[in-house]
Amino acid sequence: MRDPYSVLGVKRNAGQEEIKAAWRSLAKAVHPDQNHDDPFATIRFTEAGRAYDLLRDPEKRSRYDRQQREAELRRMEQMRRREAERKAKTEAPRMSGEDAEDMIARIFGVDARAPQADAKAQPRPQPQAGAAPAQDARKAAEEPAAEETAPARAGAPAAAIISAIIRRIRGSRARVEKAPDLVADVTVTVEDILNRVRPTIETPEGQTIRVPIGAGTTDGQVIRLKEAGYRIENLRRGDAVVTVRVAPGRFRVDGFDLKVDLPVTIENAVLGWETTIEGPLGPLPVTVPAWSGSDQAIRIEGEGLTKENGERGDLIAEVRLLLWEKPDDKMIDLMRSLREGLYL
Template sequence: MRDPYAILGVRRNAGQDEIKAAWRSVAKAVHPDHNQDDPLATQRFAEAGKAYELLRDPVLRSRYDRVRREAELRRMEAMKQKMRGPEPAEEPVDAETAEEAISRIFGVEPQAQPSPSKPKAAPQRPVDKGEAPADTRTEAVADSKREEASRLEATALRRSAAPAADLVAAIVRRIRGRIAKPAEKVPDLAVDVNVSIEQVVNRARLSVELPDGETVKLSIPPGTTDGQAIRLKEQGYRVTGMARGDVLATLRINQEGPFRTQGLDLVTTLPLDLEDAVLGCDTVLETPSGSVTVTVPAWSGSDKVIRIAGAGLRGADGEAGDLLVELRLMLREKPDDKVTDLMRSLRHGLYL
């Protein structure tokens, strides 16, 4: 089956209303009754129906998103492994020579060191007739052996005395002037988080479940508005050999209750009967931030908006938005004879 989001033409973070509207549009466009000349209309209609059935079910949709993301992670890991290529086999490091060990690590051939020269043989002096040749040769050989032993002892002392210093010096020479290349970062994970106005006012701490099944904690910051994005550092997907990505959480404030938001302003509707609209009144509203008294002026119609300063959401700087009260004129549930007679007399120019 193809990608259900692509079939319905919706975003991956689309809500249920958007998915339902897209399904109706696609179903109407590909319905076999409207495409009798298209032999594939039935197949496309069935495909759209399966896509809608999958996306309308939160459990099936979450499972599909998780499987799709895991497949993407495996593909990214395979591409990363292909780009890196086969790893070279490790070679044994000679602990005796620091230059050779660091050269193997950094891939640089060690500089050739001059090999110790062999001791020169003592020049043979011409033997005078009056000297003893055997004694002279014996003394020269002894001097040569003593010189060779001293040289070997000094070399052994140098190698055993400062291997750590040689190793540190070799490392410094290799990395001096080089800048370590930062690891490539995994793309950010974008999620939508639905919150209520009360949670925004109380700056609640939420638990957000990610598509891969992990749960992260999110604190609503002061001054939060609808559509605000919060970045959670290094809380996203993990991929071997790459820096962990971030979670980009977009807050969606529920607008279906008695209050809705416009930035930091709160908007609500106040129903009025005919008497209160004509004569005016005072009424108390319970808002997410507390009780507010609203004064309705006399002769207020449904097109009037009453603004109460400072009764909205509080911003990050401590300043609060306003409360906007939209008036709506309502009639009583049961007809009132007096009101009916009054309206009839006004229509016909009669006064009681």
């Protein structure tokens, strides 16, 4: 779903009256009856209704704002993580004289190999007379070996540096920890959920993973895929945390219920009406009670999304009052008489 504030053209701190006025103006401008030559008029009208339905409800609006803030924080965290990895890869080759553990110990001010350093720092015993030639021989034999092993120490790779940092922060150098999770969104339609279509996401290594969609799936649902996230050396692979987003269409998703607009003319709203609407799985009969006002909801049980226990939510048809394409003189006279107290 597009940002409802952008759809209605209001600011995020807009009041309910401003939101309602914006929706009325937009609905009138994009209504399909006023835009016969525009094939996308129905989509825009539905999108406007969905945006208004979300923002007019304080609880839904608060939940949406909170989800947007959390998503923005996740994106910022990913950007910081990628920037840190990029810097680590850039700087690693210049640190050819130390491995990851040595470098992290130096940064944190703790010598990870202090016992070895202390042993090396102890003063050597003074050679006794007559022992110098033998010691010099041994020293000469050992020096070439040291020269051969020194170049073998390569720069610490970025993954090793990150692993060492995480282990150092968590206070265990040898304990195996988990790499960060991969956070992603996947967009589906109501029809995709009902037909159990499996959308795909791509891992950082370029691997394609199919996301299971079925019973219990709705807008905002979080699906965790074990060990499908980031890979870091010496760490257990992270998970993929996927949030399901339902694309705007004929239906609006509210938990496991589906909402749809039901355009009704004034005379049918006043007198009542028997009609048929297109449900998610086919045509459904609907009875509009007499004297039905705009935004009145007609609930059709068991025609929504499937829950984890196998039950299904409801389909909710919301009445939207419409005027005729052309002005009707009799209706105008009737409305004028009601407003001004005149009787014909």
